[in-house]
Amino acid sequence: MEKRPINADDAFVPTSGYVQAMAISGHSRLLFVSGQIPVAADGRVPEGFEAQCRLAWRNVEAQLKAAGLGLDNLVLHRTYLADRRHALDNRRIRSEMLGGRETATTVVIAGIFDEAWLLEIEAIAAA
Numbered sequence: 105m106e107k108r109p110i111n112a113d114d115a116f117v118p119t120s121g122y123v124q125a126m127a128i129s130g131h132s133r134l135l136f137v138s139g140q141i142p143v144a145a146d147g148r149v150p151e152g153f154e155a156q157c158r159l160a161w162r163n164v165e166a167q168l169k170a171a172g173l174g175l176d177n178l179v180l181h182r183t184y185l186a187d188r189r190h191a192l193d194n195r196r197i198r199s200e201m202l203g204g205r206e207t208a209t210t211v212v213i214a215g216i217f218d219e220a221w222l223l224e225i226e227a228i229a230a231a
């Protein structure tokens with residue numbers, strides 16, 4: 105499978121850890137990951153955005169792993185933030201959790217299902 109990042113020359117080029125588009129070819133499997141929430145396997149919801157963001161990403165990675173995939177397979181992810189004030193921390197933590205990997209992405213400020221959850225992350229991966 106080949107992933108080819110695309111940033112059109114005649115449009116805004118992001119500098120915050122994502123690409124404007126991702127072309128994939130030669131893949132045989134797609135994985136659609138539901139919104140991953142900041143809830144641990146034991147039902148615990150950690151305090152604060154930093155801990156919740158890291159946990160939601162670990163949950164994304166767990167779903168990828170369960171399907172025999174990993175972070176290198178990510179093509180697109182979409183993050184729903186409960187509050188715009190978390191936007192810059194979200195970028196920083198996302199970049200750390202992805203080890204600098206850049207994919208197509210969207211960040212939306214939204215009401216999350218449970219008020220205790222400060223974000224939710226859905227993803228698409230290919231292999």
Ligand SMILES: CC(=[NH2+])C(=O)[O-]
Nearest residue numbers: 120122195209210211
């Ligand atoms: C995609 C986007 N708005 C961000 O902050 O990474």
